[in-house]
Amino acid sequence: MDFNDTPEEAAFRTQAQAFLAATCSPKAARKSAERPARMEEAQASYLARAKAYQAKKADAGFAGLTWAPEHGGRGLAPIFSVIFGQEEARFDAPGAPFTIGLGMCLPTVIAFGAQPHKERYVRPALRGEEIWCQLFSEPAAGSDVAGIKTRAVRDGDNWRVSGQKVWTSGAHYSDFGLLLARTDPGAHKHKGLTMFFLDMRSKGVEARPIHQASGESEFNEVFFDDVVIPDAQRLGDIGQGWSVALVTLMNERLAVGGSPGPDYQDMMAFAAGALAADGKTSLLADSAFRQSLADWYVSAEGYKLGRFRTMTALSRGQAPGPEASIGKILNANRLQEITSAAIDAQDHYGVVMGQSAASDLFLRSYLWAPGLRIAGGTDEILKNIIAERVLGLPADPRADKGIAFKDLPTGA
Amino acid sequence: MDFNDTPEEAAFRTQAQAFLAATCSPKAARKSAERPARMEEAQASYLARAKAYQAKKADAGFAGLTWAPEHGGRGLAPIFSVIFGQEEARFDAPGAPFTIGLGMCLPTVIAFGAQPHKERYVRPALRGEEIWCQLFSEPAAGSDVAGIKTRAVRDGDNWRVSGQKVWTSGAHYSDFGLLLARTDPGAHKHKGLTMFFLDMRSKGVEARPIHQASGESEFNEVFFDDVVIPDAQRLGDIGQGWSVALVTLMNERLAVGGSPGPDYQDMMAFAAGALAADGKTSLLADSAFRQSLADWYVSAEGYKLGRFRTMTALSRGQAPGPEASIGKILNANRLQEITSAAIDAQDHYGVVMGQSAASDLFLRSYLWAPGLRIAGGTDEILKNIIAERVLGLPADPRADKGIAFKDLPTGA
């Protein structure tokens, strides 16, 4: 048991550090403090900076690390992606706009696209010249992803698509989108789906920002009004869209992010300057606070150390399993507890905005935290995944079994 | 809003107090401290004392308060039972052996029995001369009460019964039992049941005490080996047993007990003499402890005051609803927290038996508390009841719908 790299990993890390030091400036503040600003920053200037960085990264051989060499990758084990990510996190490296495209969409294109597709799309994406987004979720298909209604109807060599997607990151600056659509409403839910990709500048595509509960807009709704997609842009067979989507979603696991928002360290620093409920002693000296702080630390470490265990498995060449689901459950619930406790700790004054950066971060994160318990799988869905796929418990009874999609009850 | 009796209620309370003062001695210690000894006391001497008390109670007109006069009752509203119960609780009044018989079994006999049954059985039960028990639960029919397997097969004017019941209170000292049995395994689960009563001294009936996790034995298993029950002892029609059982179970709600085991007061008294985790200050001065204590108080009051709200409804002549389910959820979970916290508070020494009555009570209750979360409906069943019957949410999908009982999957 050791935390050291293998010689091969260590050599790679040194190369990565050298590249990053030459390319980016080191990060200034604590990572947690910047999250709420992340997407707001995704403006033209940020995008230009990101694209320039991605091109350098690809040219230096640090993009697509796990991809096969024929797709511009290096065929490395997943642990090398993790190592590069660790080093990248120490720098002001603008990689966010490519996460979904390179993490989920392009691996799907590589797996299911025709040879000309791969030649046309993979390299520009890898170099950051073209950005991809993922168009799966819909207003009526959230936890039940396969319940999508966006219709694609065959029209000669084309398909005509109408419907609505939601919670799409980066739709407004993406060049291409990976689209799951229903091609046969008469088939069973999982059988009537087909996967496409499309030019996001096609006629009839409109992206609108979603105004979130927290006041920010990090995601989009995307509307499709009779959008034409050539059949040549189909990925996989007609009616096989769900199998294709599973490949996309499996790749999502590797992209699981860190703990966003303020964590126990921030709370500890904050408590050192705050008063306990008795109005006299320091909050950090208050035993009730200390008991909670210990629990937050244990949870945060449980997440962090669990990632080390996953990395160990990756290091051995194993695939990341569904147990990664626990990370988000831990982080989201801890964030709700911590932000709530931080507000409470200031008594009457806790809800006042603009008093300090730390306090504002807690307030913004209080409103943002509920989203973390939902995005990328609700607590409830993740617990089902753990129960069924890790513990081997029986599936929920399926009310939608053997029923044509169009005949499923929707409550409408 | 007031806590006073109506004039009628007040007059009744005075009569009850007079009767009790003349009949019983006042209770000595705190009620909570005596629970673990209750059933162990259910020996011959206790039974004799209980029977004598019950006879006096009936003769004075305080038994069967809500029953119709023709069955020896007084036709009063349920609130009068509650009032008598409140007063009785202040005295050393041995009523436990009759709770189930008078609370659940005899109301069923009154509702479904033939006239000669009523004449024969109601009055002796009311006077405590005969004790009844309830034989519903089975090893494979706990939360799923209707899943019982005990078979009753028609044999001329009789039925022959074989099978096993479990968690039967007082089976070993009961004279009669109310028995739910399966008479048609080919019918749907709820349709193939029939209700009987039987003499517990019938040939082939054997009651064995259950050794509980806590080390005590408060309940029995009852085995039936080809026991003959005359068809005349059937209650309700053949195949209508579930409807009959629902009447029995509805009467159970009125019999919901108080909070057993140590509560926040005991914890507060205990904490005054214990040390906090710093080894210096009093546990009662420790802020972490005080925060928990406040929550326990709020939960205990929530239960107590909720009972007052139920009593108010009873006072208005309303029936007790499924919302009473929350009481047991609160009490059982609070008991688990309190007993665990009391053990922890003594550090290394917390698990040592025999150091003090208070500490032993916490230890015994730690082992007993898990049973409270199960007996009379698990947390999970009670939450389903709240969700479906109070909040009106849809029922769980029924895997057993439209399937003959004998064809239901059992995992065996």
Added chain:
Amino acid sequence: MNFDFSEDQRQLRDTARRALVPFAGAAREALEGGPGSELGGLGSGMWSLAGEMGWLGAAIPERFGGVGLGRLELCVLAEEFGRILAPIPFSSTVYAFAETLMACADEATQAHWLAQVAAGKAIGCLAASEGAGTVSPGRIEAALRGGKLYGSKTPVADGDSAHAAIVLAKDESGGLRLVLVALSQAGVSRKVLETLDPTRGHAELSFDGAAATPLGAPGSGWGEYERACDRVAALLAFEQLGGAQACLDMAVGYAKSRYAFGRPIGSFQAIKHKLADMYVAIEVARSNAYYGAWALEQGGRELAQAAAAARVAASEAFTLAAKENVQTHGGMGFTWAADCHMFMRRAKLLAVQIGAPGVWREKLVRALEQSNQG
């Protein structure tokens, strides 16, 4: 035993609920209007309705222009205002300002201000906090010197719209005292504060020689302030309860109508049991709130304990219900367009308004210790 509201009180509730139907969107309007637009609530007519219906003066004696009912009626109204997240300064004006005047102002002061409140002409507030951290006697710096008030208070709920404030201050002897200050005078300045919940107004109030009238006896300030908080806590618990119940109602409604995997999400135990947990928390809060209401109406020594328990339970129920209502709504619950986040905001605002849950748990245990001793 009658541990419930009376028939008259329940009729008042029904009347209020019906009368408030046109104002169901008032909180949303205040939200979209941005900070300080709770005056939109005033402008929308909800405040004048409250005056016309006699709600502002419900517990004010008839001789001062009120309706002369009791605190139980205020509880009933509080629950209804809580249910629709009313964006008006009802709690500050009625629970805090008017009730405190009735407890410790002289007849003339009462006559003047209570009549104004009952007529809907005066908004009042209670100002104690001087910044981050628990309000406690040793941390009060606002000072009364020669009948003039100096210092500043922040945050003051409804301090942005109030005509008068009751302020906790030190007097010349160093003891604490509540003082009454008209806010439309030289020597008073206000800074509107942005808070988590833009549908309710908050301000920092600064005093530089403002004329102030002491209330109660010298040195009585902290005790009077604590008793004022107990009264507010008992009443605010009903606002919180109304908010919590509204969250549960929303969540139940959504769980019945939203389908996933071919069935209503409310048929999944993960959702059913979450909603049952909310129900349990709300019922615990309701029972404790009823006892708080009874103690408030009685005016006896039970109030401190009963109010603290009511407040702890209500803060717990509302924050839980608001949080799990979002979760039940899934992605939809995380949009600005859904009202879920407005309840999240209000739940936290009310939970810290007169002291955070931890502070009230501590108060509750102190009350328990005192009742054990006495």
Added chain:
Amino acid sequence: MNFDFSEDQRQLRDTARRALVPFAGAAREALEGGPGSELGGLGSGMWSLAGEMGWLGAAIPERFGGVGLGRLELCVLAEEFGRILAPIPFSSTVYAFAETLMACADEATQAHWLAQVAAGKAIGCLAASEGAGTVSPGRIEAALRGGKLYGSKTPVADGDSAHAAIVLAKDESGGLRLVLVALSQAGVSRKVLETLDPTRGHAELSFDGAAATPLGAPGSGWGEYERACDRVAALLAFEQLGGAQACLDMAVGYAKSRYAFGRPIGSFQAIKHKLADMYVAIEVARSNAYYGAWALEQGGRELAQAAAAARVAASEAFTLAAKENVQTHGGMGFTWAADCHMFMRRAKLLAVQIGAPGVWREKLVRALEQSNQG
């Protein structure tokens, strides 16, 4: 990055698990045998097996008759013993007694006692508590005077069967010191204690002039005791983890095979999510325990923080898993015949054995404060 046990260590685990199969019923036998019958565990052959397999001396250097492996191997074994609720004094003898001797006894003392431990001939224990309440320096009354020990310790885990004890006592200068006492001498008396978990022995040890050998430097007692506790905590976390995992395995197995309402109860989300919660708690405990193991093996300054986090997480996971395992089993789980209650008993015993969860949370935060400063 290799944050897992090695291939060799995993083979050790498999070997141990296979070798322990015949002892699956040992805890039940000890339970039915009544208090003090953990010697039944000894008699049953589990203790001699532990000696023969080299487990008792796994971390003892070869020159003292041990196998000379490391603490990671002890962690692996601890998890296996925890899984079957082993009713033997392994933790006291190996984690507490032998490890403490290796940390602060002189060569001759080590040579004598470690060889005995490795050979399965000596049972050792660690005695600090003197009654109810948190163990703290100011509360130690046991005293060393002229090389003789006076006072009493209660409860002492495995004090009933131990041949020697390491005792926390005051010395003549008033400072604290760990001292080694052979228990088979005049001047030592024992009283067997009944505890919540009859499958593990506990005693009160009284000393009236028993010969005692000081360990470590004068005044070092509290520091050495705390470091001893950190080592025990890191190892015991694996026993707790094993117990928690066994509860989850039992509950999952039962949920798959028990049918209600025509389907396995494990298909109900109320049960599925309960088991998922147990899994999450166990994984958090496992990750923290691994870090504790690493820190223990390193022997550096990370140990205090890592051990405390491991212990807090493990106590939480085991008590939760034991409790919800009963609940998953329903009525069946509340019978004496089912093993569920044995895990309830052991979970609580281990949670307080070297200090209750609250005490360790406090220790953890102190460690965090220190690592922030340094």
